């Protein structure tokens with residue numbers, strides 16, 4: 001009984017814990033042309049709630065409601081400075097192409113503007129000043 005409870009507790013904490021340990025893959029690099037692409041919705045904050053909806057529909061199973069990354073999926077904690085310090089263009093490119101070898105699917109099937117909308121939403125996640133080591 002106690003063992004079962006411990007296992008359950010481990011599973012629960014594994015699935016809700018933030019993926020603080022996450023480090024971006026140095027080999028997953030956006031080309032220069034993608035890095036500086038501006039978000040066409042940058043001056044349209046009213047598009048953010050739609051970005052949140054898209055995020056909840058497509059991303060939470062791995063990144064969690066708050067974007068902190070489900071540890072057992074090895075998914076990125078999207079609040080980490082290592083992620084937030086990247087340009088809109090890089091995040092857009094990464095969402096578009098994915099990194100299938102490491103578990104991030106490509107979302108090129110979503111229209112461009114929806115992907116930019118998601119980037120807009122990602123910028124509203126709480127920014128962690130600590131967490132990465």
Ligand code: HEC
Nearest residue numbers: 024025058059062073074075076094095099102103104107
């Ligand atoms: C099936 C699980 C899964 C789904 C669904 C998923 N991701 Fe990911 N995501 C990952 C994993 C795993 C990584 C880390 C990849 C790596 O290690 O390089 C990642 C990485 C990322 C990164 C890059 C972080 C970095 O290293 O710079 C971004 C941005 C991202 N995801 C956004 C999204 C968004 C937005 C969605 C929804 C449209 C989404 N992901 C859906 C698993 C997922």
